[in-house]
Amino acid sequence: MLKRTHNCGQLRLDDAGKKVILAGWVHSYRDHGNLVFIDLRDREGLTQLVFDPETQPQAHELAGTVRCEWVIAAKGLVQLRTEGMENPKLPTGQIEVAVEELQILNVSKTPPFEIDSAEKTNEEIRLTSRYIDLRRPEMQHKLRTRHQVTMVVRDYFDQLGFWEIETPMLAKSTPEGARDFLVPSRLYKNRFYALPQSPQLFKQILMVSGVDKYFQIVRCFRDEDPRADRQAEFTQIDVEMSFVDSNDVIGVSENLVARIFKRILDVDVAVPIRRISYKEAMADYGTDRPDLRFDMKLKDVSDIAKQSSFKVFTSVIENAGIVKGLCAPNGEKYSRSDIEKTLTSFVADYGAKGLAWSKVKTENDKLSLLSGCAKFFSPEAQQQIIELFEAKDGDLLLFVADKEAAANKALAPLRCKLARDLKLYDKEHFEFVWVVDFPLFEWSEDQKRYDSLHHPFTSPIEEDMDKLPAEGGFAGGRRCRPDPANICSQAYDIVVNGSEIAGGSIRIHNPKVQQKVFDLLNISRDQAQQQFGFFLKALGYGAPPHGGIAFGLDRLVMLLTGTENIRDVIAFPKTQRGQCLLTDAPSEVDQKQLDELNLRTQRHSHKPSQKTNEQK
């Protein structure tokens, strides 16, 4: 076999005159009868090979038989291309390799889709023949970027004295959180491991162990329905540190983010990254992961609306609801029917019962509200609204009247949709923000109890310790004033362009405080012992104050590569229904395997698993 001396993206003008050997895939061939050209591709690029029947008849003849995606090696002379024949689209376009010897290393069937037009190809086919899809330069760029990010991460944490430590994949099922993937135990009948939703408890225990600074690039599993930016199997950059407060973790994290964006995209991230409180985020943007590339803040107009004659508004306010809205700059381009069909049905998807609107127009040298719900407002009220939103001629005001949480739920995505439609931001730009001061709990109406907003191991701020319910009178040495709804946590999320890329917190390191949180979450003592006993016990043996954070690697790489689809940044992703189209997992198993695991399935029909796209 000819051993390559260079890759296909490497040769330049300066290399002219060198004898080289290249190897790769036939990207395309152009057979002129006389000359044959082959664009040879590997992950580094394309190089043109030229075969001349006059000088190398043997190689030329063989080249005529070659087809796309065959694997070949070619030995020849690097030469300048004839004048006027350079290809400015290729980095190697100044030169070509005049082949003297050609070896066919392997033939290939005709690929199921053309490499060049794969961008438009049905994803189902791309996933079924993933090995072809991954040959595409765009996909290789994403694989490479992902690799580069993990290398920056490892290098960064190593320099700061962090240790990368692996934690078990076969772990214990936890009652809270997402649905677990279960793995039956062969040695213990009726017992199961769970694949980790995150290494949360292990990393905290590593702090108890004195590891001090831990990180891990780790696979996590949550058995919930996928989305465009979510897979059941995903990767976290998991971090935990001892003897730290929020600012320490935030500092380490934002410097990492800055380094990643600098190294990968040469983008400077201004550090420290600004912070806003959860309360502010919810009030101004209706979500705890606001997209700050554009302004268009939400405003509560309840005070003005309750004096209107609009029944929808007044009755909602009487029932403890609010009227909240936003001002879409130049939103007049939405017609009445756009608003009443498209936008109204958009917010309806998020549970809004309606969408009130009004356009802002200049009349007699004065801004006023026009059409829609304008007629329900007095001229004075209209002026108040215009001032509140700082509305201008041609703007569109949109309102949702509902309970505060419901209004936010509809308005936050509406705000993003409008910004997208109206092109209010630069797609290439990144806007970072820390969201801090989350409440520790939120009331769950379904379950009639409090729920952790972050997770149950998040610590309250010192000042709010005494708002936890009493447990034998103990409240961190202070008197108790139970007020769970108003406990502020030491949690923090970093949000980029409306996407949460990391979240973390300072943890509870006092077993008594931890126990009280479990109590409040209505986790019984028995249950807590059974599920978290090992952890509570560990906290009892000198747990240092500690905290950490976890980054979503997949989403980070999506941002860095400008991808909207998480499957594009995962080499072998699953479909929306959790299938791997390449391998046909999940598949049925032999009865023998089930017997060994002491498992009996409810349906015994053992039809052979269906191959989706068998190649001939």
Place this chain on the structure above:
RNA sequence: GGGGCCGUAGCUCAAUUGGUUAGAGCGUCGGACUGUCGAUCCGAAGGUUGUGAGUUCGAGUCUCAUCGGCCUCGCCA
């Protein structure tokens, strides 16, 4: 579990109101061709319209079911 969009040649798409033998580009195969780079020119092959029922004289088109893909609500401590 709910909602939406989609499924026609290997790939991307077309096919009038339900009406003749389902078309095109790319790819594939064969041939031609002195420098191409999305080569060009000539020719050919390639289809159970995802699957199954139904309505109809007649279904790619309408109805129902089903399978699959994507988006989304719920869900995702």
